[in-house]
Amino acid sequence: MNFRLDPRLLADTTFIGELPLSRLLLMNDARFPWLILVPRIAGARELTDLDATDQASLLAELVQVGRVLEDLLHPVKLNIAALGNTVAQLHVHVIARFSNDAAWPRPVWGCGEPVPYAAEALGLRLGALRSALRGVMDRAR
């Protein structure tokens, strides 16, 4: 069984790049700097489905991505979460939160309707993230 991105995640996100274990996606919602990591492990649903090596890789990638968001955006808080009640495929949200964002202090899920990025804003965000993660993404090739 080959890894294939869940169709709902595919529809709701823009591809950023491949990390050593995970595909890195940007949620199509300009209200929040909202990344999603999807380990490229076919059939994985839970963190507990990964072996210890892949768990450690995922943790390292979550920390790297979290630090990139901190360095680029200086959020008040990171929200890191593996929920998956709607999309079963294992995926982990890493969201930069601000005290004036649309959902603060509540979680972002279920908060109104997503606001699509304007083309220029999307290009800037993808460029900044890819540049900051270049070293990590290069190692995935």
Place this chain on the structure above:
Amino acid sequence: MNFRLDPRLLADTTFIGELPLSRLLLMNDARFPWLILVPRIAGARELTDLDATDQASLLAELVQVGRVLEDLLHPVKLNIAALGNTVAQLHVHVIARFSNDAAWPRPVWGCGEPVPYAAEALGLRLGALRSALRGVMDRAR
């Protein structure tokens, strides 16, 4: 600076035990089997604040606690999340979710009012969790 549990977490939970890195708490809400791990690291707010050793310990404890919930309760899904928008002290939620629970498929945060455990149900839940985690908690002493 010594570790001290955040007063809000103290008020909202019941103590289960000490894992090697984290204090393990049960949320006082009988609607959801809802555990919280609080690494005993004074001043930690983000996963990115922990050093690599403590990050790995926290990950191992999350997986152990998640597997205990899976083995005891057979949930449809685990929800694992570090949010902290309201309580800044680093804490990670591990929640067993069911398709007939009070919030499904939405996240549990902000879903109505907590329902306190009846004394007997609380005793049973604590006993089952402490028994299942005895091996891990023993190593924390």
